[in-house]
Amino acid sequence: MTENNLKRERASSGRRLDILRGAVEMTHGSGGRASAQLIGELFAKHLTNEWLDQGHDGAVMPPITRPVAVSCDAHVVKPLFFPGGDIGRLAVTGTVNDVAMCGAKPLWLSAAFILEEGFPLKDLEKIVQSMAETAREAGVAVVTGDTKVVEKGHGDGVYIATTGIGERLAGHMISGAQARPGDRVIVSGSIGDHGMTVMSLREDMTFGTDLKSDCAPLGKMVERILAAAPSTHVLRDPTRGGLGTTLNEIAAESVVGITLHEAAIPVKDEVRAACEFLGLDPLYSACEGRLIAIVPEAESEAALAAIQSDSHGTGAAIIGEVTAENPGFVEMVTLMGGRRMVDWLTGEQLPRIC
Amino acid sequence: MTENNLKRERASSGRRLDILRGAVEMTHGSGGRASAQLIGELFAKHLTNEWLDQGHDGAVMPPITRPVAVSCDAHVVKPLFFPGGDIGRLAVTGTVNDVAMCGAKPLWLSAAFILEEGFPLKDLEKIVQSMAETAREAGVAVVTGDTKVVEKGHGDGVYIATTGIGERLAGHMISGAQARPGDRVIVSGSIGDHGMTVMSLREDMTFGTDLKSDCAPLGKMVERILAAAPSTHVLRDPTRGGLGTTLNEIAAESVVGITLHEAAIPVKDEVRAACEFLGLDPLYSACEGRLIAIVPEAESEAALAAIQSDSHGTGAAIIGEVTAENPGFVEMVTLMGGRRMVDWLTGEQLPRIC
Structure with missing residues (x-):
């Protein structure tokens, strides 16, 4: 035996x-x-x-x-x-x-x-x-x-x-403190899918039938990014607090400003609809299978292509850039062409989301 | 800034x-x-x-x-x-x-x-x-x-x-599957202190005023043991399930028998008293700052001395030996000189103890 x-x-x-x-x-x-x-x-x-x-x-x-x-x-x-x-x-x-x-x-x-x-x-x-x-x-x-x-x-x-x-794998420190002015900000796919899927279930929303969490492991995507863009400065997954809070953390840690372009940020129609219904903002809705890569401009297209070649990254986009102005702050060029601050998530928007 | x-x-x-x-x-x-x-x-x-x-x-x-x-x-x-x-x-x-x-x-x-x-x-x-x-x-x-x-x-x-x-630190695998017939079983101090401290608080027992958890980190004690007795076969901390269950696990994993000597097992008077009051057995009461070392006979005295030289091991004792007979079973020579089986903990003796 x-x-x-x-x-x-x-x-x-x-x-x-x-x-x-x-x-x-x-x-x-x-x-x-x-x-x-x-x-x-x-x-x-x-x-x-x-x-x-x-x-x-x-x-x-x-x-x-x-x-x-x-x-x-x-x-x-x-x-x-x-x-x-x-x-x-x-x-x-x-x-x-x-x-x-x-x-x-x-x-x-x-x-x-x-x-x-x-x-x-x-x-x-x-x-x-x-x-x-x-x-x-x-x-x-x-x-x-x-x-x-x-x-x-x-x-x-x-x-x-x-x-x-x-x-x-990387030969250097990759962290929220490494963003540098001129870097490009990439997101690997549509934002807020996970958060709005869980919230719509909790609110028993019937229109949410197409919502599905993006929940996925991203280790292989990171290997692709580092092979294509070895100087990558920051990698971060915008979970609790969403894209908005995560970028604020990076702006503060790196002592840089970040400018986003609203038109470039991928948000699914059903996520946008659920957010409107619940009075929430997709910028603060959690992702569980997305990453933010902040990469020197020279390697940014290679990084984007690497992400898009991964099955979890087909919806990736460059959504903004790092600036020397306004260190610690994130601002967004809106669809209307205006500019607004994107602050930290302050209230209890989405408890028990992960 | x-x-x-x-x-x-x-x-x-x-x-x-x-x-x-x-x-x-x-x-x-x-x-x-x-x-x-x-x-x-x-x-x-x-x-x-x-x-x-x-x-x-x-x-x-x-x-x-x-x-x-x-x-x-x-x-x-x-x-x-x-x-x-x-x-x-x-x-x-x-x-x-x-x-x-x-x-x-x-x-x-x-x-x-x-x-x-x-x-x-x-x-x-x-x-x-x-x-x-x-x-x-x-x-x-x-x-x-x-x-x-x-x-x-x-x-x-x-x-x-x-x-x-x-x-x-050890050059070989130390695990519950390594006990061999002839090995000595050492415990590093009195058993059941943690479990009975928590239980007596929950039962609001007034006589338990001297009870105190043995909760302590044992990393340094392990370094001493391995320096003194490098062939040590098993190290295990008898937490949930206590000494009785832990030794049963080892007996099963190593496919050996274990014989304990009741007279040699250190149990504090206040732990014994609390156990009698609550109808519990110190053999199944959790420790959080004790270890069991199972060591070849030739190194057992050195291991014991090493444990006793540690501030958390002053009450250490050799309490039994490993046998080839009755593989998978633990038996105890009682204070009266009889022999009884020490089984696994079966019921819910001590929930929420750690």
């Missing part, structure tokens, strides 16, 4: 987990037999890889000989399932994208689950399957995890915190 | 966070100005280090030239503050210890916070300060983080998920 079989048999005591009809119980979080069974028969079954299968409290992987990039996210999106994704897909993409935005190739993920007592195991399995598929798509392995259970009424089914670890 | 000052000023819009009287609001999780302010004025203030201060969505650190150890934990302990620690200290120790149990030196931590709307900012600051102090004690840096907010009534004040990254 192999070690894993013996462990599984000793832990399960014979009965299999009833995934079809079962629910999360407090015992699944107590670290004993029930925990081991949930991990073995649900989590490890789908997320299996050589490191996770070590079955230790931690995983040991090979050295990383390039600078190490690390990022983490807690995911509390409501509802848990939405067109274009679910909390499992989001928990992988949100974190691998943050690692990729360091100019890095994501390698490994950790995943900590906070489950609510009573949550259906079949929904949990759907989420874990979705994580596993998205991890394969992103080329990363979930190497270690943890599961805790909180009483019914606490939590909202599932919260997932993920940490991503990668190796930097 | 420096970049960070500009970012802070642009983000805060002048008003400072009122930590003394303020509370967590939904806007603190929306990714806009309020989020940036909470991160800057509360989290980054205490956890500051060169990598966190990069202020990017991810952090970039130097390469790791030895095998990389990664572990993660979600922390949902209730209550959040207890004698000997709080959820902040626990979130650091729980994860650095899991990394250390890979035979590794913990280097970096990520921390994801799920905050409940209405949670007092002064309590949050206490928790973050405690994390910062414990991280310094453990010699690790919190390099990246995330903050989400859920509505009042969801969550329980604060959940914290941490991931630890370290470099393996």
Whole structure:
């Protein structure tokens, strides 16, 4: 009998987990037999890889000989399932994208689950399957995890915190502080799709039937960008707070101004319609599969072409430029030809969006 | 004006966070100005280090030239503050210890916070300060983080998920699958202190006044062990599920039997008393600052001396040995001289303990 079989048999005591009809119980979080069974028969079954299968409290992987990039996210999106994704897909993409935005190739993920007592195991399995598929798509392995259970009424089914670890591909620091006057600002596709998809579900809006989250892993797009435009200064994914807030952060960190051209910013008709209905602004609506690249002018067309050659970047566009004037501020040339300030998101526009 | 000052000023819009009287609001999780302010004025203030201060969505650190150890934990302990620690200290120790149990030196931590709307900012600051102090004690840096907010009534004040990254010191794999017949089983101190401290608080037990969590970082103890006993086979911290469950896991993974000597297992009188009162068994009560070392007999005395030389290991003892008989099972020679099986924890003995 192999070690894993013996462990599984000793832990399960014979009965299999009833995934079809079962629910999360407090015992699944107590670290004993029930925990081991949930991990073995649900989590490890789908997320299996050589490191996770070590079955230790931690995983040991090979050295990383390039600078190490690390990022983490807690995911509390409501509802848990939405067109274009679910909390499992989001928990992988949100974190691998943050690692990729360091100019890095994501390698490994950790995943900590906070489950609510009573949550259906079949929904949990759907989420874990979705994580596993998205991890394969992103080329990363979930190497270690943890599961805790909180009483019914606490939590909202599932919260997932993920940490991503990668190796930097770029030879230089890529960060929000590196934008320079003259750089071009590129966005990899239409903005606000994810935010408005989740909001329209929550508001039970019927006209939102065509809305779909853009939620996607962007590691491979970043590899293409760095190959085509090795001097890239900034990579950032405009998630919570949207394009508007993310560009304000960059303007402040880099001590530069940013000018946007409203006519160039890609926004889908259905996103625009949902925003108008809800009184929201697409500039502050979250994306989960888009990136902003800020690139020296000389490499900007090459970067744009690289992004457009990626299946997640077909809608990319150059939407603005970095200026020496008005450091710390973002302004926009409007469709009417006027100019207006684009401020930080100040209120609570979109809670529980990721 | 420096970049960070500009970012802070642009983000805060002048008003400072009122930590003394303020509370967590939904806007603190929306990714806009309020989020940036909470991160800057509360989290980054205490956890500051060169990598966190990069202020990017991810952090970039130097390469790791030895095998990389990664572990993660979600922390949902209730209550959040207890004698000997709080959820902040626990979130650091729980994860650095899991990394250390890979035979590794913990280097970096990520921390994801799920905050409940209405949670007092002064309590949050206490928790973050405690994390910062414990991280310094453990010699690790919190390099990246995330903050989400859920509505009042969801969550329980604060959940914290941490991931630890370290470099393996040992030249060989140290894991639960490496125990061999003849090895000695060492525990680094009295068992069950953490679990019974939290339980007695929850049960409002007055006799528990001397109880205190053992919650402590063990990275330095592991370095001592590996220097004194380089052939160490297994390192494991008996957290949820306690000594009994952890040894069962090891017995199953290593396909060996384990024999314990009840008389040798250190249990504090107050832990024993609390267990008797609540009808619980110290063997299944969680520790958060103890480890189990399973070491070849020839190096076992050296390992014991190394542990005892550490400030967190003064109560260490050899409590049993690994056998070829009864693979997958743990038995105990009782105080009366009889023998009984020590099974996995099966029920929900201690929920929300870490």
